[in-house]
Structures are given as structure tokens and as C-alpha cells.
Amino acid sequence: MHDRRFPASSLRLFASARSAGKTLSYGSHAYTVEETREEIFSELDLALFSAGADTSRRFGRLAAASGCVVVDNSSAFRMDGDVPLIVPEVNPDAARAHVGILANPNCSTAITLMGLYPLHRKFGLKRFFASTYQAVSGSGVEGMEELNNQILAWAGGGESAPATYPHPIAFNLIPHVDSFTPGGYTKEELKMLQESRKILGLPELAVSATCVRVPVMRAHSIAVNAEFEQPVDLEEARAAIRSFSGAELNDTPAENGYPTPLQYAGKFPCGVGRLRLDAAFPNGLALWIVGDQLLKGAALNAVQIAELLHQQGTLRIG
Amino acid sequence: MHDRRFPASSLRLFASARSAGKTLSYGSHAYTVEETREEIFSELDLALFSAGADTSRRFGRLAAASGCVVVDNSSAFRMDGDVPLIVPEVNPDAARAHVGILANPNCSTAITLMGLYPLHRKFGLKRFFASTYQAVSGSGVEGMEELNNQILAWAGGGESAPATYPHPIAFNLIPHVDSFTPGGYTKEELKMLQESRKILGLPELAVSATCVRVPVMRAHSIAVNAEFEQPVDLEEARAAIRSFSGAELNDTPAENGYPTPLQYAGKFPCGVGRLRLDAAFPNGLALWIVGDQLLKGAALNAVQIAELLHQQGTLRIG
Numbered sequence: 001m002h003d004r005r006f007p008a009s010s011l012r013l014f015a016s017a018r019s020a021g022k023t024l025s026y027g028s029h030a031y032t033v034e035e036t037r038e039e040i041f042s043e044l045d046l047a048l049f050s051a052g053a054d055t056s057r058r059f060g061r062l063a064a065a066s067g068c069v070v071v072d073n074s075s076a077f078r079m080d081g082d083v084p085l086i087v088p089e090v091n092p093d094a095a096r097a098h099v100g101i102l103a104n105p106n107c108s109t110a111i112t113l114m115g116l117y118p119l120h121r122k123f124g125l126k127r128f129f130a131s132t133y134q135a136v137s138g139s140g141v142e143g144m145e146e147l148n149n150q151i152l153a154w155a156g157g158g159e160s161a162p163a164t165y166p167h168p169i170a171f172n173l174i175p176h177v178d179s180f181t182p183g184g185y186t187k188e189e190l191k192m193l194q195e196s197r198k199i200l201g202l203p204e205l206a207v208s209a210t211c212v213r214v215p216v217m218r219a220h221s222i223a224v225n226a227e228f229e230q231p232v233d234l235e236e237a238r239a240a241i242r243s244f245s246g247a248e249l250n251d252t253p254a255e256n257g258y259p260t261p262l263q264y265a266g267k268f269p270c271g272v273g274r275l276r277l278d279a280a281f282p283n284g285l286a287l288w289i290v291g292d293q294l295l296k297g298a299a300l301n302a303v304q305i306a307e308l309l310h311q312q313g314t315l316r317i318g
Numbered sequence: 319m320h321d322r323r324f325p326a327s328s329l330r331l332f333a334s335a336r337s338a339g340k341t342l343s344y345g346s347h348a349y350t351v352e353e354t355r356e357e358i359f360s361e362l363d364l365a366l367f368s369a370g371a372d373t374s375r376r377f378g379r380l381a382a383a384s385g386c387v388v389v390d391n392s393s394a395f396r397m398d399g400d401v402p403l404i405v406p407e408v409n410p411d412a413a414r415a416h417v418g419i420l421a422n423p424n425c426s427t428a429i430t431l432m433g434l435y436p437l438h439r440k441f442g443l444k445r446f447f448a449s450t451y452q453a454v455s456g457s458g459v460e461g462m463e464e465l466n467n468q469i470l471a472w473a474g475g476g477e478s479a480p481a482t483y484p485h486p487i488a489f490n491l492i493p494h495v496d497s498f499t500p501g502g503y504t505k506e507e508l509k510m511l512q513e514s515r516k517i518l519g520l521p522e523l524a525v526s527a528t529c530v531r532v533p534v535m536r537a538h539s540i541a542v543n544a545e546f547e548q549p550v551d552l553e554e555a556r557a558a559i560r561s562f563s564g565a566e567l568n569d570t571p572a573e574n575g576y577p578t579p580l581q582y583a584g585k586f587p588c589g590v591g592r593l594r595l596d597a598a599f600p601n602g603l604a605l606w607i608v609g610d611q612l613l614k615g616a617a618l619n620a621v622q623i624a625e626l627l628h629q630q631g632t633l634r635i636g
Contacts, residue, residue, distance in 0.1 A: 127598050131449030131541040133491050133530065155473035166574035171535050173451050173579055175592050175606045180571040184552075184594030184604075193597055208598035210541040210606060212451065215533050217489050223449040223528040225543075234502075253498040256484035261491055274493050276502030279511055280445050280526035286503075288493045288528060 001303050002027050007310070014040065015051070041066035045316055046309075048302050049073060064100025069315050071102050071305045073298055075187075078103040078195060085198045088304040089246035090117045094201075095308055102305050105199060106191040107297025108132050108211065112222045113199060114270040114296060115289035118244035119237055120200060123283065124229030127206035130192055133214045133221040134177055135261060138293055139164055147215055169215050177211040186211055219261035220293040227281040234277055237285055241272050246296070247289075251275050259290035270296055319366075319621050320345050325628070332358065333369070359384035363634055364627075366620050367391060382418025387633050389420050389623045391616055393505075396421040396513060403516045406622040407564040408435045412519075413626055420623050423517060424509040425615025426450050426529065430540045431517060432588040432614060433607035436562035437555055438518060441601070442547030445524035448510055451532045451539040452495055453579060456611055457482055465533055487533050495529040504529055537579035538611040545599045552595055555603055559590050564614070565607075569593050577608035588614055 001008070013024055013033045020035035034040070036055075041047065041063035049056050049063075049072040056076035063070050077083040084094040085103045087110055095102060104110075112130055119125065136143035142164040150170035153160035167174050178188040192209035196202075241249045250259045251273040259271025270291030278284030291297060309315035319326065331342055331351045338353035352358070354373075359365065359381040367374050367390040374394035381388050395401040402412045403421045405428055413420060422428075430448055437443065454461035460482040468488035471478035485492050496506035510527035514520075559567045568577045569591040577589025588609030596602030609615060627633035 129447045129543045129598060131528075133451070133532070151469060152473055155470055167578050168580060171533065171580065173532065173534060173539050175539075175541070175576050175578075176571070176574065183597075184571065184592065185597065206598035208543050208596050208602075208604055210449075210543075210592065210604060212539075212541065214451070214491065215489065216491060221491050221493075221530075223493070223530065225447045225526050225528075253494070253502065256494065258493050260485050260493075262486055262489065274502065274528065278526050279501075279503065280447060280524035284526075286526055286528060288530075 041068040044068040073104045088308045107293035109195040111291035114247045115272040118240040122240040128226040130209040132211045135216040137218045174213040218265040221290045228283045264290045359386040362386040391422045425611035427513040429609035432565045433590040436558040440558040446544040448527040449541045450529045453534040455536045492531040536583040539608045546601045582608045
């Protein structure tokens with residue numbers, strides 16, 4: 001919010017009773033964290049929820065009924081019929097129908113669509129395969145501390161046992177993000193299917209994802225093979241990505257130019273590279289997309305949704 | 319060779335002039351490394367080449383002409399029409415036609431086929447997409463030292479600049495293994511296409527790969543989406559992998575059971591898990607394959623080829 005000079009006239013920070021009383025800074029101001037109570041929402045125009053699906057379920061509908069517009073970062077409402085699931089560069093008009101709650105997509109899905117949407121607009125997306133390389137910050141501070149502790153223990157010749165993850169993550173890969181469903185896909189993998197369909201408005205879109213946790217601190221990467229309705233031209237594909245506001249083309253292999261997570265940690269735009277005509281899809285493209293999942297995959301997209309509502313006139317600020 | 323009690327009656331170790339005179343051990347014996355010279359091959363029955371494509375090109379044909387059977391671990395001869403490209407569990411009969419040189423496949427390809435071949439035999443492989451997660455040991459000792467140095471520098475609060483790789487590999491991903499070709503694929507990615515076709519005897523097989531270096535020391539992992547000619551049954555697929563000698567089924571998600579690279583470093587069999595009916599392929603399976611690329615992807619497979627020739631009677635040992 002601060003980085004984007006969000007036009008709030010006042011700001012209040014809420015958390016559980018446990019965190020109430022703590023002080024957090026925003027720009028040069030210090031704010032005291034308050035306890036979240038049902039009564040407070042009638043005093044607020046906008047609430048950005050980011051405390052997990054249980055908390056969102058507890059307060060989300062109630063906040064909206066109190067006249068406070070909720071932008072929710074959890075999975076609680078994403079697939080609800082009356083809740084727009086928004087990536088502002090992709091489906092801004094869907095936000096106009098909101099009835100007080102808007103949902104922020106899953107991080108990997110939002111980042112993947114920053115590469116796929118400009119191509120979809122040009123060639124018509126039909127099907128895609130995605131293999132993710134997800135940073136530990138996707139598991140919160142616990143994930144980062146676990147990788148940090150295991151690396152430091154290794155550097156000292158010792159070991160640090162897994163706690164957040166079911167296996168060691170240092171020097172390892174864990175093909176298991178969120179819990180398993182009966183068909184064998186994880187919930188994280190099914191979100192890529194379900195949320196992509198909803199955001200793109202393509203109920204028949206075919207998607208298969210494999211989601212893997214990797215020993216990277218921040219920024220998710222996704223290898224994508226995508227099939228389109230129309231024949232694909234590589235230069236047109238590059239131009240489509242170049243002219244899309246949410247992504248930047250980073251595709252100069254001769255100079256070792258392609259997105260890496262270290263380059264995109266802390267950056268607003270997602271990087272798209274390794275673009276090539278797909279060897280196994282007639283109308284296909286292979287590509288590699290990287291984005292900071294704490295930004296486009298979470299906080300940035302949430303603030304962008306609020307900015308969008310302000311522009312559209314469905315949110316009064318200040 | 320030692321772990322598999324390879325039945326050699328004598329062993330000689332060769333390298334460049336620079337390494338000649340060094341001592342290496344094999345079991346409890348110490349051997350002095352000799353310089354590789356053209357004349358030596360007439361004294362040998364079998365040579366295992368593992369010194370890169372240039373060295374293989376310099377000595378390979380000459381060795382074979384001297385009556386020494388060469389099993390070559392480089393890419394030098396893999397696509398030559400008179401050189402069988404062998405994974406012993408997959409295409410042993412192709413080895414019978416050798417004329418003195420047999421090639422060991424690319425590491426990622428060999429490991430991927432350990433999961434796909436038993437499924438191909440059952441359902442008929444038509445097309446697959448592969449995203450790799452390749453360990454730094456695939457770049458030799460330099461890759462392992464670079465990751466090691468960057469991690470230790472980080473643990474000490476410093477930095478260690480990239481030398482082997484074009485970007486830092488610690489806490490990062492590099493979607494660039496081997497050099498780029500004009501179509502945008504890397505050579506490593508095209509090997510997955512070309513070598514899979516040759517090994518499986520499927521000249522029309524469609525393959526698209528994205529090969530990525532990850533901060534893992536040893537063992538490659540591959541996320542695969544595969545399409546088959548026949549309808550796929552999940553229990554039959556599991557049974558096919560279970561009964562295949564080169565792989566083990568490691569697929570108990572309810573108990574967090576799936577292959578990880580730390581589990582498969584130093585192991586002979588490859589691990590296959592995360593098996594599920596593919597959400598984006600009508601006759602498709604998604605799976606996750608892990609194997610030690612220094613073993614099945616290199617040394618183990620080379621020794622297995624020599625054992626195969628011995629069984630087939632085209633190699634006299636001792």
C-alpha cells in the first residue's frame with residue numbers, strides 16, 4: 001500500500017487478541033495493532049484480509065454485511081458464485097458485480113496467468129500443463145525459517161529436523177504443496193485448474209499442474225506448456241507479452257537472459273522468458289514465468305483490486 | 319563396477335597426461351592412472367568412456383577399430399545410426415547390433431524413461447511434457463563446489479560469485495542446462511525428444527521439455543504429463559511400475575510418500591510417485607520421477623550396458 005501510495009485517509013491494523021497492542025510502522029508512522037472484533041467493520045470502508053481461510057470465514061460475510069468491502073487473500077471465498085476472483089490486469093470488469101467481498105487468487109495461479117493471459121488474448125487458450133517451483137515464503141515465515149535453519153545447520157556440519165514441511169527442504173524438493181485430494185492432485189494443483197477457469201471465464205479450460213516446493217526463499221517459478229485455438233506466431237507472442245502491463249518479457253537466451261527467482265524477489269512485474277514454439281503441441285508455446293508470490297501472488301494483487309474498485313467507483317476511500 | 323561386482327579380470331584407469339600418475343582405489347586395491355594413448359585400446363576388451371564429447375570423438379572410433387568395445391557416456395555418438403543408445407531395462411535387444419560403440423543416454427532422459435517405459439509397454443506412449451529439476455552434480459564437481467561455496471558464503475553473511483553457472487544457483491533456479499539452439503530449446507531439452515524417440519523406437523513420439531537447474535546436490539527430478547494411445551487405468555499403471563525392475567513405486571501421499579532427491583541420492587532404482595489420471599489429457603497420466611543421475615543417469619547405466627553385452631555374448635571379459 002505504501003509503495004503504491006494507496007489513497008487511504010486513515011489506516012487501522014487488526015489482528016487476533018494475541019497480537020493486539022503491538023506496534024507496526026507504515027511509512028514514517030507507527031500504528032498500534034487492534035483486536036479484530038465484529039463491531040469494527042461498520043467503521044471501515046475497506047478491509048484487506050490476510051489471516052487464513054478460517055479467519056476469513058469467521059469475519060468476511062459479516063464485514064461485507066456491515067458495509068465494509070473485503071478483499072480476501074485466502075481461499076475461503078474464491079470459488080463462491082457471488083465473489084469475483086480478480087487479477088486486475090486480466091478480468092477487471094468482473095469486479096463490478098461484487099457484493100462486498102472480492103477474492104485474491106492463489107499465488108501460483110496469479111503469476112502463471114501474468115504470462116498466459118496476454119497469449120490467451122491473442123491466440124485463445126485451450127489447455128495448459130504447469131510445473132511449479134515454489135519458494136518457501138509461500139508457507140509464511142515458518143517456511144523461510146525452516147530453510148534458513150536447515151541451511152545454517154548444514155553449513156555448521158549438523159542437521160535441523162523438518163517441522164513445517166514433511167521432509168527436509170534444504171538441498172531437496174517436495175512435490176507436495178497443500179493437502180492431497182482423492183484424485184491424487186493436491187489442492188494447490190486443483191486451484192490452478194479451478195481458479196484459472198474462473199478468472200479467464202473459460203469453464204472448459206483443461207489444466208494439469210504439478211506443484212513442487214523448492215529451496216528458494218522468495219518468488220515462484222512456473223514451467224508452462226500451453227495449447228491455443230489459433231496458430232501461434234512467436235514474434236506476435238513476444239509482442240503480446242511486451243505490451244501487457246503486468247509482465248515483462250525477459251527472453252534473451254543468447255545473453256543468458258531469462259527470469260530467475262532471485263531477480264524477481266521484491267519486484268512488481270512478473271518475468272516471462274524461454275518462449276518457444278512447443279515441440280509437442282501443434283498450436284503451442286512453452287514458456288517460463290517467475291513472479292514474487294508475496295507481491296503479485298498476494299499483497300500487490302490485493303492492493304491493485306482495491307485501487308480498481310476505487311477507479312470503478314464501487315469503493316469510497318477517505 | 320565395484321558395487322555390482324563387475325566380472326573384470328583386470329582393470330586399468332586412463333586419463334589425460336595431466337592426471338597420469340595419480341593413484342585411485344577400487345575396492346581395496348590402488349591403481350595408478352595411465353595416460354590415454356591411441357595404442358592402448360588394442361590391449362583392452364572394454365572401455366567405459368566418461369571424459370566429455372571431445373575426448374570421446376578423439377578416441378571412440380579408433381578404440382572400436384582396435385577391437386575394444388566402447389560404452390560412451392558422452393553425447394558424441396548417441397544419435398549416430400550405427401551406435402545403439404541403450405537403457406538395459408528398456409531396449410536390451412538394440413545392443414546386439416553394436417559395431418564396437420554403445421552410447422549411454424542423457425541423464426534426465428534415462429531417469430524419465432524409467433518411469434515412462436513400463437507405462438508405455440502397457441498403454442502405448444504418444445506424447446509427453448517434462449519439466450526437470452536437475453541437481454548441480456550434473457555439472458560435475460564444479461557445480462557441486464559452486465553451490466557449496468555460495469551456500470557457505472551466504473551462511474557467513476557474504477557472497478560467492480557465479481563461475482560455472484551464468485547466475486547464482488544458491489536459493490535460485492536457472493532454466494538453462496546446456497546451450498541454446500535456434501528454436502529456443504536447449505540441447506538438454508532436445509535430447510529428451512531425440513533420445514527418447516531412439517531408445518523407445520518411436521520416431522513420431524512428441525516430447526517437449528523444460529530443463530531447470532535447481533539448488534540440489536544430487537539426484538534429478540522430473541514432473542511428467544504423458545498421453546497414451548490406450549485408456550489408462552491407475553491401478554494397472556501402478557502395477558506396471560511395481561513390476562518394472564529399474565524403478566520402484568513410491569506413491570503413498572496419505573503418508574507423505576513420494577520420491578525426493580535426498581531419498582534417491584546414492585540409490586540404484588529410480589523412484590516414481592504422484593501418479594494420477596491427468597486432468598488435461600484424456601488418456602493421460604501425471605507423475606513425478608526421481609533418480610540419481612550419477613547412477614542411472616550415468617555410471618550405473620554404463621556398467622549395466624557392459625553387463626548386458628557380457629550376457630548377450632558380444633563382449634568377452636577376462
